[in-house]
Amino acid sequence: MRPKLRPRFPTPASMSALSREFIAFAVACEAIRFGEFKTKAGRLSPYFLNTGQFNNGERVRKLAQFYAKAIVDSGIPFDMLFGAAYKGIPLVVGSAMGLAEAGRNVPFCFNRKEAKDHGEGGSTVGAPLVGKVLIVDDVISAGTAIRESVELIRSAGATPCGVVVSVDRMERGSGLLSATQEVAQSFGMPVVSIANLDDLIEFVRAQQSLAQYLRPINRYREQYGAKTNAS
Numbered sequence: 001m002r003p004k005l006r007p008r009f010p011t012p013a014s015m016s017a018l019s020r021e022f023i024a025f026a027v028a029c030e031a032i033r034f035g036e037f038k039t040k041a042g043r044l045s046p047y048f049l050n051t052g053q054f055n056n057g058e059r060v061r062k063l064a065q066f067y068a069k070a071i072v073d074s075g076i077p078f079d080m081l082f083g084a085a086y087k088g089i090p091l092v093v094g095s096a097m098g099l100a101e102a103g104r105n106v107p108f109c110f111n112r113k114e115a116k117d118h119g120e121g122g123s124t125v126g127a128p129l130v131g132k133v134l135i136v137d138d139v140i141s142a143g144t145a146i147r148e149s150v151e152l153i154r155s156a157g158a159t160p161c162g163v164v165v166s167v168d169r170m171e172r173g174s175g176l177l178s179a180t181q182e183v184a185q186s187f188g189m190p191v192v193s194i195a196n197l198d199d200l201i202e203f204v205r206a207q208q209s210l211a212q213y214l215r216p217i218n219r220y221r222e223q224y225g226a227k228t229n230a231s
Contacts, residue, residue, distance in 0.1 A: 030050075
């Protein structure tokens with residue numbers, strides 16, 4: 001009998017350790033970069049996350065393990081995964097593969113930017129949207145993509161049950177809450193991240209080669225960070 005495959009997840013298994021390992025991995029892949037970058041909200045950020053840098057088989061395999069571990073540790077009950085086009089597509093596929101490697105085989109689905117009117121047709125690809133659906137994405141900025149995903153899932157008769165992202169930037173949305181907190185409150189569902197800004201600051205503080213970026217990141221957080229821990 002063939003032995004069951006076991007994932008080689010980062011160790012130790014606590015979320016804080018997982019977060020630190022993820023950030024180290026993302027920095028090594030240049031998925032997290034430091035400097036000056038204009039965000040979708042028009043803010044000049046001293047760091048930037050680009051999941052497009054997870055661009056080969058080994059990087060995606062490892063990224064999938066991080067997502068799968070965060071999903072398992074979250075304890076969120078779900079029946080399937082959903083990824084929003086375009087960046088959410090490789091993330092949802094990878095997460096499903098990571099979960100399968102961990103012993104849980106779940107269906108997944110992603111949307112098309114434009115509905116297809118020939119062949120199989122429809123606005124989604126993959127398994128039908130049914131039951132409790134966990135949304136997989138890279139980051140939450142204004143929350144627009146998540147809102148669109150929620151509407152699409154509900155219109156199919158399924159129930160969005162949570163969101164998992166790679167990094168929570170912990171920035172204010174439209175009010176005092178962070179965009180992540182706004183999504184959690186608006187839709188009454190948990191939002192889980194592999195890492196957040198606190199983890200990034202801790203990582204930068206410990207790296208002498210990145211010391212020059214610590215002050216700009218702290219200033220950015222003072223200016224744009226969420227002013228409350230409410231969720």
